[in-house]
Amino acid sequence: MGIGQEIISDWFKSKKWQQFPFQKEMEAAFLDGYSGLLNAPTGSGKTFAMFLPFIADYINKHPEDYQTRKNNGLQLLWITPLRALTNDIRKAMQTVVDDLGLPWKVGTRTGDTSAKEKQELKKRQPEVLLTTPESLHLMLALKDYPKIFENLQAIVIDEWHELLGTKRGVQLELGLSRVKNLAPATSQAKQLQIWGISATIGNLDQAAEVLLGVDTKKVGIKLIRAKLNKKILIESVIPENIEKFSWAGHLGIKLLPQVMEIVANSKTTLIFTNTRSQTEIWYMTILEKYPEYAGIIAMHHGSLDNELRNWVENALHNELLKVVVCTSSLDLGVDFRPVDSVVQIGSPKGVARFMQRAGRSGHHPGATSKAWFVPTHSLELLEGAALKQAIIEEVFESRDPILLAMDVLMQYLVTLAVSDGFLPEPIFRELKTTYAYADLEQKDFNQILDFITKGGKTLSQYDEFLKVEIENGLYKVNSRKVAMRHRLSMGTIVGDVSMRVKFLTGGYLGSIEEGFISKLKIGDNFHFAGRSLELVKVKEMTAFVRKSTKKKGIIPSWMGGRMPLSSQLSAMLREKLDEVARGVEKDIEVQALQPLFQLQTKLSHIPRNTEFLIEKFTSRDGHHLFFYPFEGRLVHEGMASLFAYRISKIKKANFSLAMNDYGFELLTDDEVVLQQALDSDLFSIDNLLDDIQQSLNATEMARRRFRDIAHIAGLVFTGFPGKAMKSRHLQASTSLLFEVFSEYESDNVLVRQAYHEALQFQLEEYRLRAALQRLQTLKVVITESEQPTPFAFPILVDGLSREKLITETMEERVAKMSMRYEKLS
DNA sequence: GACCTGCTGCGGAATG
Numbered sequence: 108m109g110i111g112q113e114i115i116s117d118w119f120k121s122k123k124w125q126q127f128p129f130q131k132e133m134e135a136a137f138l139d140g141y142s143g144l145l146n147a148p149t150g151s152g153k154t155f156a157m158f159l160p161f162i163a164d165y166i167n168k169h170p171e172d173y174q175t176r177k178n179n180g181l182q183l184l185w186i187t188p189l190r191a192l193t194n195d196i197r198k199a200m201q202t203v204v205d206d207l208g209l210p211w212k213v214g215t216r217t218g219d220t221s222a223k224e225k226q227e228l229k230k231r232q233p234e235v236l237l238t239t240p241e242s243l244h245l246m247l248a249l250k251d252y253p254k255i256f257e258n259l260q261a262i263v264i265d266e267w268h269e270l271l272g273t274k275r276g277v278q279l280e281l282g283l284s285r286v287k288n289l290a291p292a293t294s295q296a297k298q299l300q301i302w303g304i305s306a307t308i309g310n311l312d313q314a315a316e317v318l319l320g321v322d323t324k325k326v327g328i329k330l331i332r333a334k335l336n337k338k339i340l341i342e343s344v345i346p347e348n349i350e351k352f353s354w355a356g357h358l359g360i361k362l363l364p365q366v367m368e369i370v371a372n373s374k375t376t377l378i379f380t381n382t383r384s385q386t387e388i389w390y391m392t393i394l395e396k397y398p399e400y401a402g403i404i405a406m407h408h409g410s411l412d413n414e415l416r417n418w419v420e421n422a423l424h425n426e427l428l429k430v431v432v433c434t435s436s437l438d439l440g441v442d443f444r445p446v447d448s449v450v451q452i453g454s455p456k457g458v459a460r461f462m463q464r465a466g467r468s469g470h471h472p473g474a475t476s477k478a479w480f481v482p483t484h485s486l487e488l489l490e491g492a493a494l495k496q497a498i499i500e501e502v503f504e505s506r507d508p509i510l511l512a513m514d515v516l517m518q519y520l521v522t523l524a525v526s527d528g529f530l531p532e533p534i535f536r537e538l539k540t541t542y543a544y545a546d547l548e549q550k551d552f553n554q555i556l557d558f559i560t561k562g563g564k565t566l567s568q569y570d571e572f573l574k575v576e577i578e579n580g581l582y583k584v585n586s587r588k589v590a591m592r593h594r595l596s597m598g599t600i601v602g603d604v605s606m607r608v609k610f611l612t613g614g615y616l617g618s619i620e621e622g623f624i625s626k627l628k629i630g631d632n633f634h635f636a637g638r639s640l641e642l643v644k645v646k647e648m649t650a651f652v653r654k655s656t657k658k659k660g661i662i663p664s665w666m667g668g669r670m671p672l673s674s675q676l677s678a679m680l681r682e683k684l685d686e687v688a689r690g691v692e693k694d695i696e697v698q699a700l701q702p703l704f705q706l707q708t709k710l711s712h713i714p715r716n717t718e719f720l721i722e723k724f725t726s727r728d729g730h731h732l733f734f735y736p737f738e739g740r741l742v743h744e745g746m747a748s749l750f751a752y753r754i755s756k757i758k759k760a761n762f763s764l765a766m767n768d769y770g771f772e773l774l775t776d777d778e779v780v781l782q783q784a785l786d787s788d789l790f791s792i793d794n795l796l797d798d799i800q801q802s803l804n805a806t807e808m809a810r811r812r813f814r815d816i817a818h819i820a821g822l823v824f825t826g827f828p829g830k831a832m833k834s835r836h837l838q839a840s841t842s843l844l845f846e847v848f849s850e851y852e853s854d855n856v857l858v859r860q861a862y863h864e865a866l867q868f869q870l871e872e873y874r875l876r877a878a879l880q881r882l883q884t885l886k887v888v889i890t891e892s893e894q895p896t897p898f899a900f901p902i903l904v905d906g907l908s909r910e911k912l913i914t915e916t917m918e919e920r921v922a923k924m925s926m927r928y929e930k931l932s
Numbered sequence: 933g934a935c936c937t938g939c940t941g942c943g944g945a946a947t948g
Contacts, residue, residue: 190942218943241942275941356935382938409940435939453937484935595944602942669938828944904935 129333130157136329137161142301143329144267144315158183158263158302159200159235163207180258182211182234184286186243187265188275189439190217191417193237200235211235216242240270240279241598247285248525248594259290259299264318266439267303271314272506274515274599274819280541281519284320288537308459309505309675317508322540338475339465341498343482343491344369345699352485355901358385359452359483360392366450367397369479370430373448375423378432379464380452383408384664389452390432390637400429406637407433410605410665411617415636438463449476453483454490454768457673458497459504484901485703486769489687492694493679504673510543513856514819515599517555520582521821522597524559524575525590528583531556551856556582564852572822592824601815603665607649608635616640616652623663624650632660671739672768674874680769681737685716707897711890719885721781722899724892730778733899735770738878745799745870746878747771752802754784765906772902781889790882799870808865809858810845816857816864817841 127133129145136143138161162183185200187193193215201213214233216225218241232255238246246252262283270276283301290299303318305311315328344365346352353361370376380386390406405419405428416436422428426445431437438460449468455461465478482488516538523529535552538544557563560582562572574589575582584590605618616636627633627642632655634640641655672680683697692698707713714720714735722733736746743766751762751773758780765772773779799805817823823840848855866872895903 188941239942245943269941273941353935357937358935361935384937436941438940591945597944598942600940600942664937665939668940827946901935 127157127333129331132331133157134161134164136331137300137302138164140298140300141327141329142298142319143331144303144305144311144318146307146311146330146332147304158261159203159207159209162261163209180234181232181236181255182258182260183236184243184256184259184262185235185237185265186240186262186279187237188239188269189266190219190239192265193217193239194219197237200237204235209234213237216246218242240275240282243282243286244278244519244522244597245594247282248522248590248597250526252526253289256286256289259286261300261302262286264301264303266305267314267318268305268308268506269439271305271308271317271508274509274512276317277509277512277515277543278519278599280317280320280543281515281538283318284537284541285523287320306459306463307501307503309503310507313508314506317542320540321542321545337466338469339462339498340475340477341465341480341491341495342478343480343488343495343696345488345695346482346485349485349488349699350702353483354486354897355484355904357381357453357483358388359481360388362481363389363392363396366452366479366481367393369448369450373477375426375428375443375445376430376448376450377437377443377446377464377467378430378450378452379437379455380432380434381454381456381670382664383410383434384662385452386432386434387634387637387662391634393430393432394637403427403429405431407431407436409434409436410619411636412615414615415617435460435464437467443467447474447477449478450481451478452481454487454672455480455494456670456676456768457504458494458502458675458679459673461494462498462503485700486897486901488696488700489683490676490680492696493676493683495694496683497676497679502675502679504675508542511547511551511860512543513551513555513860514816516544516547517559517820517857518597518599520555521559521574521584521593524582524584525593528578528581530580531582554854554856558856563855565847571824574821593821595827596818596821596825599819601818604648606645608640609649609651611643611651611653619650619663620665621648623665627661632657634660634662669740671741671871674739674877677737677739677768681716684713684737688713688715703897710892710894711896711898712888714888717884717886718888719882720898721887721889722892722896723781723889724895724899729774729776731895731899731903732773732779732781733770733896733902734773735898736878736882737769738874739871740766740768741869741871742874742878743767743771745803745872745875747773748802749795749798749875750784750789752798753789754779754781757783757787763906765902767902767905770898770902772899772906774906785887790879792876792879795876795879796866796872799866799872803870805862805865806849808869809861810842812864812869813845813858813861814841816861817844820857822857 133145137158185196187196197213197215204211204213211234213235214228215237216228217239246255249255264270264279270279287299301319303315305314308314311330315330319328344362346362366378378389380389386406386408390404393400393404405422407416407419419428419431423431423443423445446468449464451461451464455464461478465476468478469476480491480494482491520529520534523534531552535549538547538552554563559575560573560577561567562569566572574584574593576585584593603620605620606624607618608616610616616638619635624642624645629642629644631642632639633642639655639657639660640652643651643653645651683694687697687704704713711722712720720735724731734746734750736743747764747766751764754760754773755762760775760777760779762773762775765774818825818841822844845858845861848858
């Protein structure tokens with residue numbers, strides 16, 4: 108990847124790092140023995156080098172802390188979420204270490220490290236080791252692992268914001284809690300120092316607490332904010348003719364000419380899209396309409412072959428490319444010096460994410476980051492105004508830490524049992540010092556111990572679940588097979604089962620979900636990795652293809668996540684809408700949208716911040732009700748089901764639901780008793796949990812979450828590397844386990860966790876609750892129109908696609924809509 | 933022809 112070691116070396120020799128405004132503060136805190144969190148802005152990827160002189164300095168000042176020996180052993184452990192970065196950082200760090208005159212070796216340990224290299228690591232630990240959270244745990248599964256860490260002076264966790272709020276973060280918390288107790292305090296009473304580096308997020312104080320654990324009183328926490336005044340220039344791309352611009356949709360391809368103008372006027376542009384299929388579509392369309400870009404355009408997303416991705420990254424770095432279409436696969440880590448423009452297609456869904464992406468341009472000190480926001484439908488343009496405002500006001504999303512993840516804990520305990528074995532009491536005490544397990548109850552801990560030794564209440568008959576044996580109180584794995592399988596399935600990332608896509612001649616293109624391939628017939632044509640391909644045969648989870656000359660072809664879609672609009676951006680959007688309602692027209696986005704707002708006012712209403720808009724409209728499909736909480740898609744999903752349930756309690760009705768980030772629709776055959784529902788506490792939070800359970804298939808949601816939980820907890824074996832099992836197989840086994848536990852062991856920690864996760868992550872119960880409470884304070888405004896309003900239209904389109912009505916209906920409707928629109932405006 | 937979606941990230945053995 109893109110960090111040149113020469114650059115780092117020069118940068119270091121010229122002592123540029125001393126010019127960082129936070130350097131003095133950082134150095135003082137480090138030399139005083141503090142642990143803490145450094146809030147470095149995105150784009151100062153070299154902060155790492157700063158730590159090396161600190162450590163060298165510390166050694167000079169406190170030689171008594173370092174025993175005189177030929178091999179100091181591991182001094183600094185550097186943890187990064189991105190494996191791909193470790194190699195370049197290693198080279199760069201080695202040059203810095205050499206420049207400092209330290210007789211140190213810098214090494215890496217990741218999945219890329221060969222067996223031979225691992226053997227060498229065992230013989231001689233490098234003084235600086237770069238690794239990932241997963242590899243740290245693999246180290247904890249080695250015999251005599253405490254020896255590795257006994258001389259450790261400092262741990263640095265890079266990009267901590269990326270891990271916080273994920274199970275990878277929890278796994279890292281666990282790893283740190285163990286390692287902390289292996290590096291004893293030295294003569295200076297100096298403790299192992301732990302420093303995180305994080306981009307700006309809303310809860311930096313909490314981020315520090317999570318990283319350092321709840322036992323940090325002795326150590327002391329410092330939070331250092333870098334406050335580099337990075338200039339960011341943000342512009343929305345305004346459609347030339349807003350009246351002809353789409354009211355719904357997500358592709359945004361209509362604005363291609365404007366985007367290509369930006370590309371032409373920039374040195375190098377990154378075009379960020381929200382989905383992989385969208386990346387494929389934009390790439391193809393650009394090549395089709397602007398063939399002169401052949402050779403200087405590339406694409407990058409998570410399902411493409413690594414070799415291709417590496418090539419793209421290097422080409423970007425070496426200024427060989429003019430434009431790269433990508434997903435968030437290019438969000439992280441890399442210094443792409445030549446990039447001077449960033450284009451975001453569609454909603455970035457959050458302020459912090461947009462900032463991160465904007466920071467990919469002008470990636471050097473003093474340079475300005477330039478980012479464009481390209482709306483994919485009219486109303487989304489308002490998000491551009493909201494984004495700008497949020498960035499001015501420095502409103503950033505928080506990353507909420509995950510608490511009491513029992514699956515991760517179960518995996519961790521088996522890891523410790525695989526290496527030297529563990530005694531439950533001290534480990535329990537150690538767990539209680541972590542943020543994630545501070546509230547861990549003894550009985551749940553015992554249940555997990557019981558499970559890994561005896562298979563719990565239900566699985567005691569099956570050998571494969573009896574992993575850990577107890578010898579004189581020591582919990583230990585003795586079976587080589589169990590140990591091996593455990594090492595094979597460590598980590599918290601549960602991938603989708605996907606098929607490799609390969610040319611008959613051997614070239615590897617990437618991976619596509621099993622489900623997509625199974626829909627294709629042999630001989631069918633599809634587009635992938637920017638190529639037109641023909642499916643030739645499918646063999647053992649590999650789809651063999653050959654080049655095709657056909658222009659047309661389906662583009663694969665992946666079942667990815669569905670990120671909702673963040674609550675911060677949602678709130679700002681409501682703020683902007685309030686301005687619109689008050690007639691404030693200071694933003695160019697708002698000015699451009701005037702025709703749309705005028706129509707909305709004419710047909711319905713634009714809600715103030717103190718109002719909750721509900722629209723009624725009747726079509727041949729039935730009675731439509733549109734609600735506009737502007738709270739993000741997931742909250743709307745839960746709220747739509749909840750409202751449907753509560754309304755049908757008054758008068759029986761079947762509803763079909765549709766939603767987007769701005770609002771949701773309830774559609775039914777009969778007139779809805781709306782007023783009655785409003786009068787009888789439609790927005791109430793009393794019985795909320797019960798009503799949710801009643802209105803949604805909570806069991807099904809939990810079952811789906813359980814699949815990942817079972818994987819992480821080690822209940823299912825996913826097969827040997829390169830020999831993936833079919834997803835049907837895995838689905839069946841996790842589903843069966845879920846059934847068995849639910850029936851015979853209702854208190855099972857993992858099942859409880861599945862329900863909890865469904866509520867928390869799928870439904871965003873906390874946000875739903877807060878949203879209902881907000882609605883209670885608002886004045887309800889109900890309007891009725893003869894046709895869908897501009898606000899309603901995108902939701903209607905969402906509903907149409909969901910119900911899979913035939914295309915003509917949809918087209919007809921769209922055509923009719925625009926005719927009416929022209930008449931009205 | 934299309935206003936019909938949905939991210940990222942890491943690991944890994946033994947045998948023939």
